[in-house]
Amino acid sequence: MTATRIAPLALYQEVAERLRQLIFSHELAPGTWVDEQALADNYGISRTPLREALKVLASEGLVTLKPRRGCYVTEISERDLDEIFAVMALLEGQCAQTTAQKATDADLDHLRAIHAGLEKAAAAEDINGFFESNQAFHLALQEIADNRWLQHAIEDLRRVIKLSRHHSLFGEGRLEQSLAEHREILAALTARRADDAERLMRAHINSGRAALGRIAKARNKVA
Known part of the structure; x- marks a missing residue:
């Protein structure tokens, strides 16, 4: 496996972990719409690794991906x-x-x-x-x-x-x-x-x- 294929994987994993911490600290509160562009700009990355990170969090139940509406922090009832x-x-x-x-x-x-x-x-x-x-x-x-x-x-x-x-x-x-x-x-x-x-x-x-x-x-x- 080449270095160019490893780097993107490490990047989206790091982004996923940062977002987890924001969610667990409630800096991103339940029900909050995730502003992908603002986060990408803040982290100095493209939206591609950010979206990959959000897919990981969605698989963990931490965020919910809604068609045509974007991504939201999961609200727990x-x-x-x-x-x-x-x-x-x-x-x-x-x-x-x-x-x-x-x-x-x-x-x-x-x-x-x-x-x-x-x-x-x-x-x-x-x-x-x-x-x-x-x-x-x-x-x-x-x-x-x-x-x-x-x-x-x-x-x-x-x-x-x-x-x-x-x-x-x-x-x-x-x-x-x-x-x-x-x-x-x-x-x-x-x-x-x-x-x-x-x-x-x-x-x-x-x-x-x-x-x-x-x-x-x-x-x-x-x-």
Whole structure:
């Protein structure tokens, strides 16, 4: 393969990653029309790699391509969240069950270390730190379960969840509730109670969805 064929591929991948970050930070908010020309001018590129990048994001569900109307950042509805979290609960529950069965003593030590970060962040009321440790904990479970198809499915769904305008940890009492749920999950994993780990993880994911629902209702009342 020649260098001239590699360069365009690398370019549109870089553009796709930049656009992901704009979308996840809500600088490109859900429902926003994507001004291709303005972005191309801003990045100093032609519209061809930009359009290739948008096709990648469309395949991930982050943008929606509408014939004769252009490209829009995907809007995620309450129904979308209900359906996505239902699938996430199944997948992450399976992941926790498999982890309880396969985890080595070293794996469990690693999970305990990550959980210590959750405890520290919660004590400091550090929502961003808690979120990062939470993500690390769930990712560690996926790596221990070692099912690449399961991991890919979870990653794809989590990308779409990021389109939500709200974050469940901002709900009153949710951080403390989430920490308590993590303690129970870790205890089940440590004791290698696979069925309990699955049940508790499903409940944890569903609890996160319920928290998002409460935030949405509260904001609708204010509006």
